[in-house]
Amino acid sequence: MKSDVIIIGGGLMGFSTALQLAMRGLRCTVLEKESPGRHASGINAGGLRQLNRNPAEIPLTVEAAKMWRSIEALVDSDCDVRFPGQLRVAESADDLDLLEQRAAMVRSLGYEHEEMIGREELYQLAPALAPHCLGALICREDGYARPFHALTAFRHKACSLGVEYRVNTVVDAVERERGMWRITTRKGEFQAPVLVNCAGAWAGHIAASLGEPVPLKPGAPMIMVTERLPHFVDPVIGAAGRKLSFKQMQNGTLLIGGAHMASLDFHKEQSEIKWPKLAVSARSVMALFPQLKDVRIVRTWAGIEAFTPDNLPVICKSSTAEDAYHAFGFSAHGFQLSPLIGRIVAELIVDGISSFPIEPFDITRFKSS
Amino acid sequence: MKDHYQLVIIGAGPAGLAAATVAADHGVEVALLDEQPAPGGQIFRAIEAAPVERAEKLGPEYRRGEKLVSAFRNSSVGYFPDTRVWSLSARREIGVINQQQARMITADQVLIANGAFERPVPFPGWTLPGVMNAGAGQILFKGSGIVPSDGIVLAGSGPLLLLLAWQYLRAGVKVKAVLDTISRVNYIKALPKLPSALLVHHHITQGLRYQQTLKLAGVELHNGIRDLQAHGNESLESISYRHKGSKQTLKTDSLMIHFGVIPNIHLSQAAGCDHFWHKRQQCWRPELDKWGGSSIDGILIAGDGGGIGGARTAEHAGRIAAFRILHNLGILNQRESKIEAAQDRKWMKADLRIRPFLEKLFRIPDSMLRVPHDNAIVCRCEEVTAGKIRSAIAAGHSDSNQVKFFTRCGMGPCQGQQCSQAVAHIVADKTNTPLQQSAQFRIRPPLKPLTLGELASIYPEERE
Amino acid sequence: MFKRLDESPRQTVTVIINGRSVAVPQGESVAAAVLAENIGYSRTTPVKQLPRAPFCMMGVCFDCLMVIDGVPNQQACMVQVRDGMHIERQHGSGV
Known part of the structure; x- marks a missing residue:
């Protein structure tokens, strides 16, 4: 079958791109090797975080935050968003220094979304927190959404504008022939003049077949969820000195992440929980909320995600092939950016240039290494 | 409880008791872990404590358990009642909670003997x-x-x-x-x-x-x-x-x-053993060789957890698996374990002869398994109805795991054990795919709730 | 409704079920003791606040969650009665 654009990868980036292209009148086909949002898009922690991002990502994250504020206008669903703010707590004077430097740096770049708050305000915002904390870096506009609901909303909206998608469609070969991309899959052949690589942890294969290999490393960050608890904390909580992201979801469960990695057999797509590392997460939670000691963990998982050496994504036009584009390697913090990524890729395809500063995300940056 | 055993058996029903007794009698260091406070499993539940008058009313099959339990009591098996297994890995690491103490133990051989539950x-x-x-x-x-x-x-x-x-x-x-x-x-x-x-x-x-x-x-x-x-x-x-x-x-x-009853495959799934849909028994069960060996080395399964055969078959299967384990541990050679198991094999074969008849007679109509009423709650924990599942499927969530993601069906404390089959039937029906091809819920440990404090206590030295 | 069979008396312990002292046989599960008391429902659900009672009695269904000695979300069918134990209906997630 023929379309204007073929997008490899039926995750959030793929459907966001498809949606934006469809809004600009292009016909897109999304090819997904399993089911929509099977990996990083469906199983991430749903954080809508501008806080503490790499400076290169700040212009993007700030714009993406605006998009999330009015996400319903874009995808006809609020994706169950909440904006109670995200905190990065200081537990020592050193932590406090670190966070203050960070706040100053962000201010110096001309942004105001991150600011320091003192002890008093911290305990107003999170009274359940253990009493030893000294202050926090906060982004008041931050929050979270339900990732699989967001993915479904993007998919539905894209499809309502004519986007087609194919599941269980593993791509075997990508070839360029007389100005057309020919994609050979286990479910037949697809053709289009333009190709977008949104294949997440598998995007490295596609990039390599375009002659521009990327040192992409798959990983499986672990998450655990507890039983439902009475509501006791609003903002998403992290800590300067700990690998931790902690939030109480809409339904009362606690979602605890911390970027501790499961052991992963990438080829078999099987991850196995590393309990010793989750025990560290559990201890971090208990250090900040000692009252949660007897709370039961009901579920843990680890979804497959792709990490780049500098933990920054690849968002660019291909440096080797005509009419090919990349958006992958979000290194476990792509969810918040996803509505904007579709816009950027659509701009690159339709206008030839993005209105956002995406130079730091060019695929050629890995060449010298 | 020690950190390591030659053999860990999970479940003290007929299969687990029989296997533990045989293995211990051959000098194996066995730990038998069971959720219940006393041995017997569900079939011989409270067999030691039930007053005679009650046991009489329950009938002669119930009283068969007395012999099995007393042989076990006379063995040297390390018995751990009130013990929950919350994880099992392919490397035979077993997450355990016993007397409010969570721990991770290992074993050379694991026998899963945790039986069945009602469909x-x-x-x-x-x-x-x-x-x-x-x-x-x-x-x-x-x-x-x-x-x-x-x-x-x-x-x-x-x-x-x-x-x-x-x-x-x-x-x-x-x-x-x-x-x-x-x-x-x-x-x-x-x-x-x-x-x-x-x-x-x-x-x-x-x-x-x-x-x-x-x-x-x-x-x-x-x-x-x-x-x-x-x-x-x-x-x-x-x-x-x-x-x-x-x-x-x-x-x-x-x-x-x-x-009817279906195998409890939670542990074998968690370990990553291969399973298949058994059409006659209308359930998933692990792939087993004739000794009860699963697709993973060192993990064996005996009793109803390996496929429904009833209490007597479970007892035989437990002993047969034990003889294989004795061979795996180098205690019996292949010929010896074959000879030792022969009698149980014969009895088990005879006992199983009734199964094809029972399976046909008591077959549950597929129409019921598909949960025809939209207002029926399928997921008891998250209170998700059949109608909601069907509309999720209609919205393009075309396998069990997507249905779970979208509806929270199966995300409650029972870990999807009460709804996974019904969801599979509904998905198979709505998407016109054979059940044997449909995906089951992916296992999300801990298999039993574990507190943050318990998890942290297992690895006090671990740092970021 | 349930009743106890007329059997030879056994040693009992005293538990407090929803504020009422009850003598129950030693070694019994909390769920059994609660059912014998015919209290109707033992919890309400966290999503739709509907009444539930023990269903499987063997630890798989998690429908018998109750507040035992102040701790919510205890599987009543998996906990044995102890003298002086406080057993209460759980409402929703257990506040």
Whole structure:
């Protein structure tokens, strides 16, 4: 079958791109090797975080935050968003220094979304927190959404504008022939003049077949969820000195992440929980909320995600092939950016240039290494 | 409890007890872990504590457990009751909670012997107080001598349903009605399997005669009932069903249901063992070799957890697996383990002869397994209805795991054990794919709730 | 409704079920003791606040969650009665 654009990868980036292209009148086909949002898009922690991002990502994250504020206008669903703010707590004077430097740096770049708050305000915002904390870096506009609901909303909206998608469609070969991309899959052949690589942890294969290999490393960050608890904390909580992201979801469960990695057999797509590392997460939670000691963990998982050496994504036009584009390697913090990524890729395809500063995300940056 | 054992057995029912006793008698250091406070499993529950008068009412098959348990008590098995297993890996690391202490132990060999549980078949009203599993009723009877006081309706299908009615009758409990989903078709389909079943004077064929006893006692007995529903506000007030085409209503405050049993494969799934859909038994079960060996080295499965065979078969399978384990541990050579297992193999074969007949006779109609009523709650934990599942599928969530992601069906504390089968049936039906191809819920440990404090306590030295 | 069979008396312990002292046989599960008391429902659900009672009695269904000695979400069918134990209905997620 023929379309204007073929997008490899039926995750959030793929459907966001498809949606934006469809809004600009292009016909897109999304090819997904399993089911929509099977990996990083469906199983991430749903954080809508501008806080503490790499400076290169700040212009993007700030714009993406605006998009999330009015996400319903874009995808006809609020994706169950909440904006109670995200905190990065200081537990020592050193932590406090670190966070203050960070706040100053962000201010110096001309942004105001991150600011320091003192002890008093911290305990107003999170009274359940253990009493030893000294202050926090906060982004008041931050929050979270339900990732699989967001993915479904993007998919539905894209499809309502004519986007087609194919599941269980593993791509075997990508070839360029007389100005057309020919994609050979286990479910037949697809053709289009333009190709977008949104294949997440598998995007490295596609990039390599375009002659521009990327040192992409798959990983499986672990998450655990507890039983439902009475509501006791609003903002998403992290800590300067700990690998931790902690939030109480809409339904009362606690979602605890911390970027501790499961052991992963990438080829078999099987991850196995590393309990010793989750025990560290559990201890971090208990250090900040000692009252949660007897709370039961009901579920843990680890979804497959792709990490780049500098933990920054690849968002660019291909440096080797005509009419090919990349958006992958979000290194476990792509969810918040996803509505904007579709816009950027659509701009690159339709206008030839993005209105956002995406130079730091060019695929050629890995060449010298 | 030690950090390492030659053999860890999970489950102290007939398979686990038999295997543990054999292994310990050959000098193996065995740990037998069980959730219950006393040995016997569900089938021989409270066998040591039940007063004689109660045991008599429960019948001779129950009392068979006495011998098994006393042999086990005389062995050197390290027995850990009240112990929950919350994880099992392919490397035979076993997450355990025992006496409020969580730990991770390892074993050279693992035998999963955690049996079966009653097949959850959702229908409108099955979550009402007053509705419970027939097996639960039997556990109350065995463990506590607690029985229904105002008459009871038993509904569903399977040997246990009739057995419980018979046991209640012996205890003087009023049984209002037994409503069986078995239809005439089942009898016709099962008939060719009957001669082979009758070759063994099996206790279950004996059980079929309970029907006669029940009729003589004046119990209302209906076969071929359909469209079972339970009604009530805070608790059960009445039930309705269709029989011979017409709708019937029955006032009752107690309904016990039973739709056969299915293997508890939670542990074998967690470890990553291969499973397949068993058409005749209408359930998933692990791929096993003739010794009970799973697809993972050093992990064996015996008893109903490996496929439904009943208590006697479980006992034989437990011993057969133990002889294989003895070989794996270098205690017996291949020839010796073969010889040792021969007698049990023979008995087990004879005992299993009745299964094809039972499977045909007590087959649950597929129409029920698909949960036809949209208002029936499928996921008891997250309260997700069949209608909601169907609309999720219609919205493009075309496998069990996507349905789970989208609806939270299966995300509650039971870990999807009560809804995974129904979801699979609904998905297979709606997407027109054979059940054997449909994905099951991915396992998300801990298999049993574990507190943050317990998890942290296992690895006090671990740092970021 | 449930009743106890007329059996030879066993050693009992005293538990407090929803504020009422009850003598129950030693070694019994909390769920059994609660059912014998015919309290109707033992919890309400966290999503739709609907009443539930023990269903499987063997630890798989998690429908018998109760507040035991002040700790919510305890599987009543998996906990044995102890003298002086406080057993209460759980409402929703257990506040």
